[in-house]
Amino acid sequence: MKSKFGSVLLLSLVTVVFSTTDPGDLDVLMEFRDGLDNPELLKWPENGGDPCGPPSWNHVYCENSRVTQIQAQGVGLKGTLPQNLNKLSMLNNIGLQSNQLSGKLPSFSGLSNLRYAYLDFNSFDSIPSDFFDGLDDLQVMALDHNNFNATTGWSFPKALQNSAHLTNFSCMNCNLIGSLPGFLGSMPSLTNLMLSSNRLSGEIQGTFSGSALQMLWLNNQLHGGMTGSIDVVATMESLTVLWLHGNQFSGTIPENISNLTLLNDLNLNSNKLVGLIPSSLANMRLERLDLNNNQLMGPIPVFKASKVILASNKFCRASPGLLCSPKLWHL
Ligand SMILES: *[C@@H]1O[C@H](CO)[C@@H](O)[C@H](O)[C@H]1NC(C)=O
Ligand SMILES: *[C@@H]1O[C@H](CO)[C@@H](O)[C@H](O)[C@H]1NC(C)=O
Ligand SMILES: *[C@@H]1O[C@H](CO)[C@@H](O)[C@H](O)[C@H]1NC(C)=O
Ligand SMILES: *[C@@H]1O[C@H](CO)[C@@H](O)[C@H](O)[C@H]1NC(C)=O
Numbered sequence: 001m002k003s004k005f006g007s008v009l010l011l012s013l014v015t016v017v018f019s020t021t022d023p024g025d026l027d028v029l030m031e032f033r034d035g036l037d038n039p040e041l042l043k044w045p046e047n048g049g050d051p052c053g054p055p056s057w058n059h060v061y062c063e064n065s066r067v068t069q070i071q072a073q074g075v076g077l078k079g080t081l082p083q084n085l086n087k088l089s090m091l092n093n094i095g096l097q098s099n100q101l102s103g104k105l106p107s108f109s110g111l112s113n114l115r116y117a118y119l120d121f122n123s124f125d126s127i128p129s130d131f132f133d134g135l136d137d138l139q140v141m142a143l144d145h146n147n148f149n150a151t152t153g154w155s156f157p158k159a160l161q162n163s164a165h166l167t168n169f170s171c172m173n174c175n176l177i178g179s180l181p182g183f184l185g186s187m188p189s190l191t192n193l194m195l196s197s198n199r200l201s202g203e204i205q206g207t208f209s210g211s212a213l214q215m216l217w218l219n220n221q222l223h224g225g226m227t228g229s230i231d232v233v234a235t236m237e238s239l240t241v242l243w244l245h246g247n248q249f250s251g252t253i254p255e256n257i258s259n260l261t262l263l264n265d266l267n268l269n270s271n272k273l274v275g276l277i278p279s280s281l282a283n284m285r286l287e288r289l290d291l292n293n294n295q296l297m298g299p300i301p302v303f304k305a306s307k308v309i310l311a312s313n314k315f316c317r318a319s320p321g322l323l324c325s326p327k328l329w330h331l
Pocket of ligand 2: 168
């Protein structure tokens with residue numbers, strides 16, 4: 001009698017442990033499926049059921065009957081995302097990169113457990129202004145190669161600065177306009193910032209002074225590009241890769257750029273930099289240095305970098321190490 005009761009109790013405990021998927025989460029997943037043109041690629045069961053399983057459905061990961069991850073990278077999904085995606089409040093990792101998702105990117109507002117979000121290489125055409133609200137735990141966000149807000153362009157909302165753990169942020173070719181937001185320079189954890197191929201303009205603001213960035217890509221801004229001096233980069237001593245090519249940065253290359261002792265790839269191609277190449281730069285043991293297409297003058301120093309590209313400038317002599325002749329120097 002006692003033992004029979006015990007086993008009934010045990011069975012019901014088992015049921016509790018593997019309890020069915022949270023009904024709210026199930027609704028969002030069903031809407032996600034319904035918004036796709038080719039939902040069959042997910043290989044989810046026809047008649048609904050229990051995404052958290054066991055076994056859990058393809059591309060879905062759960063903890064305690066809540067959906068914590070959706071991983072459907074490069075599946076070939078076409079269609080739109082449900083606008084209530086942020087009801088998956090325990091979501092910590094979403095990987096939808098390299099699909100053909102389109103339409104409005106839903107707000108991620110309030111996804112306070114979200115750490116990793118890969119939405120790059122899709123065809124979303126707008127991003128809501130509250131997208132970044134309350135992403136308290138965000139570490140990595142990739143939005144590259146989408147067509148967000150193409151006609152007006154867009155800029156990062158201030159709310160992003162509350163994501164204090166953000167380390168990687170990339171939004172290449174995603175229609176950013178206006179200045180590079182100053183708050184990005186003082187985000188404490190940000191180490192990789194990739195914003196190539198947008199329509200950014202204006203200067204690298206003073207807030208970037210001393211920033212902990214390791215990789216900074218601001219290259220190839222369309223419609224003109226960024227302007228002003230690059231002096232501030234000499235204070236960013238964690239930099240390993242600095243790509244500023246394809247802009248309109250002006251002034252001289254700062255003498256103290258040699259403070260960037262970890263730097264191994266510096267690309268300043270196609271800017272409006274003037275003056276002499278500082279000997280401090282020539283002495284840096286970079287893997288790659290590109291100074292092509294500027295208005296640099298004077299002699300070409302002997303470089304310690306492994307690979308140097310510097311055609312199309314205003315040097316007085318064609319070869320490294322030769323001094324300018326006094327006559328040419330004054331021309
Ligand atoms: C993008 O465009 C949409 C629709 O016009 C607008 O509601 C939204 O605020 C824009 N996003 C940003 C970040 O400005
Ligand atoms: C962060 O960015 C770096 C540099 O691109 C990359 O090597 C690393 O894998 C990224 N981290 C994550 C978690 O995506
Ligand atoms: C370069 O390094 C020197 C010595 O460590 C330091 O005094 C100077 O402030 C640094 N310059 C920049 C631009 O950070
Ligand atoms: C670094 O060099 C720039 C330009 O050469 C100069 O304006 C700046 O004061 C220097 N900073 C330090 C700390 O040496």
